[in-house]
Amino acid sequence: MAHSDWEAVIGLEIHVQLATSSKIFSAASAGFGERPNTSVDPVTLGMPGVLPVLNREVVELAMRLGLALGCTIDQSSRFARKHYFYPDLPKGYQISQFAAPICQGGEVRCVVDGEVLSFRLNRIHLEEDAGKNVHDQRNDRSLVDFNRAGVPLVEIVSEPDLRSAAHAVAYMKAVHQVVVALGVSDGNMERGNFRCDANVSVRRRGAKAYGTRTEVKNVNSFRFIGRAVTYEIDRQIGLIEAGGEVTQETRGWDDEAGITRSQRSKEEAYDYRYFPDPDLLPVVIDDAWLASVRATLPELPLDRWRRFQDELGLSAYDADVLTQSVERANYFEQVAKGAGDAKLASNWVTGELMAQLNRDGVALGDSPVAADALTELLGLVTAGTISAKMAKTCFQAMYHKGVSAKDWVAANGGQITDPAVIAEHVDTVIAANPGQVVQYLGGKEKLLGFFVGQVMKATRGKANPGQVNTVVRERLAAQKGDS
Amino acid sequence: MRLDIDHIARLAQLELTPDERERFGSQLEAIVGYCASLDAYATDGVEPTLHPIPHATPLRADAVGAHLSHEAATANAPATDEDAFVVPRVV
Numbered sequence: 092m093a094h095s096d097w098e099a100v101i102g103l104e105i106h107v108q109l110a111t112s113s114k115i116f117s118a119a120s121a122g123f124g125e126r127p128n129t130s131v132d133p134v135t136l137g138m139p140g141v142l143p144v145l146n147r148e149v150v151e152l153a154m155r156l157g158l159a160l161g162c163t164i165d166q167s168s169r170f171a172r173k174h175y176f177y178p179d180l181p182k183g184y185q186i187s188q189f190a191a192p193i194c195q196g197g198e199v200r201c202v203v204d205g206e207v208l209s210f211r212l213n214r215i216h217l218e219e220d221a222g223k224n225v226h227d228q229r230n231d232r233s234l235v236d237f238n239r240a241g242v243p244l245v246e247i248v249s250e251p252d253l254r255s256a257a258h259a260v261a262y263m264k265a266v267h268q269v270v271v272a273l274g275v276s277d278g279n280m281e282r283g284n285f286r287c288d289a290n291v292s293v294r295r296r297g298a299k300a301y302g303t304r305t306e307v308k309n310v311n312s313f314r315f316i317g318r319a320v321t322y323e324i325d326r327q328i329g330l331i332e333a334g335g336e337v338t339q340e341t342r343g344w345d346d347e348a349g350i351t352r353s354q355r356s357k358e359e360a361y362d363y364r365y366f367p368d369p370d371l372l373p374v375v376i377d378d379a380w381l382a383s384v385r386a387t388l389p390e391l392p393l394d395r396w397r398r399f400q401d402e403l404g405l406s407a408y409d410a411d412v413l414t415q416s417v418e419r420a421n422y423f424e425q426v427a428k429g430a431g432d433a434k435l436a437s438n439w440v441t442g443e444l445m446a447q448l449n450r451d452g453v454a455l456g457d458s459p460v461a462a463d464a465l466t467e468l469l470g471l472v473t474a475g476t477i478s479a480k481m482a483k484t485c486f487q488a489m490y491h492k493g494v495s496a497k498d499w500v501a502a503n504g505g506q507i508t509d510p511a512v513i514a515e516h517v518d519t520v521i522a523a524n525p526g527q528v529v530q531y532l533g534g535k536e537k538l539l540g541f542f543v544g545q546v547m548k549a550t551r552g553k554a555n556p557g558q559v560n561t562v563v564r565e566r567l568a569a570q571k572g573d574s
Numbered sequence: 575m576r577l578d579i580d581h582i583a584r585l586a587q588l589e590l591t592p593d594e595r596e597r598f599g600s601q602l603e604a605i606v607g608y609c610a611s612l613d614a615y616a617t618d619g620v621e622p623t624l625h626p627i628p629h630a631t632p633l634r635a636d637a638v639g640a641h642l643s644h645e646a647a648t649a650n651a652p653a654t655d656e657d658a659f660v661v662p663r664v665v
Contacts, residue, residue, distance in 0.1 A: 111636045112636050112637065112638050113636050113637060113638045113639070117639075118634070118637060118638055118639030118640065119638070119639070119641055120638045120641070126644060126657055127644075127656070127657035127658050128644055128647050128648055128657055128658065128659070129641060129643075129644045129647070130641065131641060131642055131647045132639075132640065132641050132642055133642065136642070136647060144632060144633075144634045145631050145632070145633050145634070146633070146634060146636050147633035147634065147635060147636060148635075148636035149636075150633065167630075169624065174585075176587055177664070178659075178661040178664055224664060225658065226663065226664070227663075228663075231663050232660055232661065232662065232663050233660075233661050233662070233663050233664045234655065234656055234658035234659070234660060234661075235658055235659040235660075235661055236657070236658050236659075237647075237659075362581075362585055364585065367624045367625075369625070371631050372625055372627070372629050372630055372631035372632075373624075373625070373630055373631060374630070374631055375630030375631070
């Protein structure tokens with residue numbers, strides 16, 4: 092049976108670390124890279140008698156994300172205890188939201204094959220992260236660092252609406268773009284601040300009931316999720332077609348081997364015994380707080396992507412490149428507005444500027460050519476003071492020597508646009524090349540480029556190429572009349 | 575009120591002797607049975623009282639405060655190495 096007879100059903104759970112200074116329930120640092128077991132306090136370690144006190148910023152960031160994704164914000168959400176034993180969980184339970192999460196519903200919009208798709212969200216809830224276990228195989232032991240325990244997370248849970256690995260990749264990218272654009276998280280995947288688990292099942296096309304699903308853990312890069320979901324879909328179809336059954340279980344992605352492996356079977360029955368955490372009262376959000384957060388929401392990357400096309404006339408591709416980060420989009424918009432030419436600004440930002448920055452491995456924020464400097468340069472181009480070719484030379488001087496565009500023009504001279512001066516150069520070139528003139532007049536019109544090139548050379552690239560072109564044609568045509 | 579005492583013990587990661595199993599089992603059944611007397615009342619549509627006081631949870635500003643020293647944090651650990659708590663291998 093062909094793959095086209097099957098349909099994949101995929102839901103994603105994404106854990107995002109919120110961008111706070113301190114932990115969700117205590118004032119211990121939420122920073123990264125400290126000596127193990129130093130960003131800890133009695134609450135982090137689950138000492139007897141401690142009480143959790145909720146970080147206000149955590150609530151605000153979750154609201155921000157929920158509002159941006161069109162969720163319903165529960166103005167009285169609650170925390171529960173989720174019980175299990177694991178060495179990285181000091182209290183024997185994780186404080187999480189269960190029955191009344193802070194955000195419900197909502198949607199994630201993303202672009203797949205040039206088309207905007209919307210995937211429904213089930214919920215977004217708050218919870219604390221666990222510590223970090225390092226498995227020391229050689230010495231047959233595990234090492235535990237609690238610095239990460241109690242760091243604030245949101246878990247973003249989709250509905251099982253995704254149907255392909257391409258959907259999963261686009262969804263994950265869109266969520267990543269939104270959380271970073273909103274300032275909700277730094278989205279750093281190497282540090283584990285943005286982690287994804289995928290629930291995958293398959294069913295025969297047209298079937299209503301879901302197949303048995305597996306949960307693929309920790310597919311923490313856009314490449315991994317694409318490969319892992321593709322593998323898992325193929326594995327399940329192959330299994331069923333061979334007469335087998337999919338076992339409901341947790342599987343881990345092994346990128347080196349390119350396969351998922353069974354980690355534990357759900358038959359061992361996790362019974363988390365959720366109950367409302369008596370230490371924490373309802374998280375009450377009044378209307379004024381909600382309104383103030385709503386009022387400060389920035390434009391979302393996808394909306395900006397559309398606006399760049401609809402209002403500024405950019406291609407979908409350029410708009411996509413420019414909206415990959417808020418910083419880049421802001422830089423571009425400043426230049427586009429200042430120079431009064433969005434396409435020119437787009438060409439320069441995605442072309443000359445990014446090429447140079449990529450070559451040097453420099454971040455846009457550290458660019459030697461700031462947005463206002465590039466704006467000045469492009470202003471000189473649109474005004475005709477310098478040609479596009481001269482602008483590239485000028486840009487190199489700005490980038491490497493820190494000179495301003497105006498200073499460069501003052502030192503090197505602007506574009507030659509005086510018709511009399513251009514005509515003089517053209518006449519000189521024509522007079523110096525009688526052989527080529529005869530050939531041109533004899534029908535070898537390709538030689539036009541030769542004459543233009545000679546004039547540009549004589550003016551060290553400063554003559555306006557358009558004007559030179561026109562004058563060369565006129566003068567040669569006049570010669571024809573004379574002969 | 576019958577409880578699956580073995581399941582509860584497993585969730586709590588406790589190993590019970592036959593004597594303890596009998597003793598704790600009947601004690602737990604008495605406690606749960608006492609609460610189960612509420613089942614005699616019709617509570618459909620009644621909001622559960624999750625907290626006895628009608629307050630919102632207090633919030634604190636996002637500011638880093640005091641930490642335990644590494645030495646204090648690990649003082650009670652049966653074993654430490656490489657700055658970490660050492661536990662039996664879990665994977």
